C-alpha cells in the first residue's frame with residue numbers, strides 16, 4: 001500500500017515511512033492511495049470478534065504485509081492490554097436506540113489512547129527493526145500529551161518532549177503527564193498559551209538542525225496516519241454490535257481536529273453502512289459553520305468547558321476535502337493557499353456531497369451543562385462535557401429514529417470535574433481505580449521560557465545517546 005499527499009506534490013511513501021513522517025513535504029497530509037473495502041459477508045463475520053481480532057482484520061489491509069501478520073497481532077494485543085474493560089470499547093444504552101460508546105477505558109481516560117497506545121508500540125517495533133532513534137515532539141492542551149506519553153514511555157528508541165501551556169491545563173491532565181517518570185519522558189511547561197506551544201513545535205519541525213546527528217522529529221498529533229487508521233476499528237466494532245451490516249447505523253462525534261470523525265468517514269468508504277455522521281462542535285464552530293453555511297473562516301478561539309475541542313482550524317478536514325474533491329491535489333493546494341487569508345469557500349458540489357452523510361450542530365457551555373444534568377437525572381449515567389455535546393447534537397440533528405445512534409464518549413467525566421460540578425453534581429466524579437493515587441504521585445516537569453533557543457538547548461541536552 002502506498003500513501004499519497006493531499007497536496008499532490010510530495011513523494012508517495014510506504015506504510016512504515018508514513019508512520020515516521022509528520023506533514024508531507026508539500027504541506028499536505030498522507031492518505032492511502034486506495035481504500036480497502038469489505039463485503040457485506042466480511043462485515044457480517046466481524047460481529048462477535050474480540051476487539052483485538054477485529055483491529056487486525058480492519059488494519060491489516062492498510063499495512064499490506066509490511067509488518068508481518070504475527071508481529072502486527074502482537075503489537076495490537078500489547079496496545080489494548082492496558083485497557084481496563086475486557087470489551088475495550090463497551091456500549092451503554094441511554095435511550096431508545098441511543099447508545100454511548102465508551103472510548104475512555106484506556107490508561108489516560110480519553111479516546112486518544114486507542115491510537116496512541118498502538119502508535120507507541122508501532123514506533124518501538126519499526127525503530128528497533130531499523131536500528132533507528134527518533135525524537136517525538138508535540139504540543140498539548142491536555143489529552144493528547146498524556147496519551148502520547150503513556151504510549152511512548154517504554155519505547156527504547158525514542159525520547160519524547162511534550163509542551164503544555166504552564167498553569168493552563170487541568171490538574172488531572174497535568175498530573176497524568178508529569179507523573180510518568182521514565183527517563184525518556186520530558187514535560188515542558190511553556191510560559192505561554194497553547195498556540196505558543198504549537199508554534200514552537202511547528203518551528204522545530206521546520207528546522208531540525210538542533211537535533212543530534214541522525215535524529216529526526218516524529219509527530220504524534222492526528223496528522224499521523226496511523227492514529228486515524230487505529231480509530232476506524234471502533235466504528236466497525238460498535239456498528240456490528242448493534243446489527244450492521246444487516247442494519248444501518250449513525251454516529252455522533254464530538255469534534256476538534258476532525259480526526260475521530262474522519263475515521264468514521266473512512267469506515268463508511270470501506271463498506272460500513274453508516275447512514276449519518278454528526279459533527280458536534282462547541283462554540284469553536286468552524287466545522288459547523290462550514291457544513292451548514294459554507295462559512296469556513298477563522299474566528300477568535302473561545303475557551304470552553306470542553307477544552308479538547310477548543311480548536312480554531314481542524315487539520316484533518318483537509319483529508320476529507322481531498323476525497324470530496326475527487327482527490328485532486330492541485331485543487332487542494334490552491335484551496336489551502338487561499339485559506340491562508342483566513343477563509344475559504346467550498347464548491348456547491350462538495351457541500352452537497354458532504355450533506356449526504358454529515359449533519360452538524362454547535363452546543364455552547366450552558367446547553368452542554370443542561371445535557372449532563374438531564375442525562376444524569378434520567379439514567380444516572382454521567383457524561384463528560386465533550387460527550388454531552390455529541391449527545392445533544394445527535395438528538396437535535398438525527399434523521400431517522402429507527403437507526404441506532406451511537407454517541408462517542410471521548411473522555412471519562414473524572415477528567416473534567418469542573419464541568420461536572422457546574423452541571424450540579426455535588427461531588428467530584430471519582431477517578432477509576434488505577435488512578436486513585438494520582439494526586440499523591442511524584443511529578444516531574446520543567447518550566448521554560450517561550451524562547452526557541454532555550455527549548456532547543458533543553459531538548460539537545462536531554463536526548464539520550
Ligand SMILES: *Cc1c(COP(=O)(O)O)cnc(C)c1O
Nearest residue numbers: 143256257258259260308410411
Ligand atoms: C481530542 C478530543 C476530541 C476531539 O477529537 P478530534 O479527533 O480532534 O476531532 C474530543 N473529545 C476529547 C475528550 C478529546 O480528547
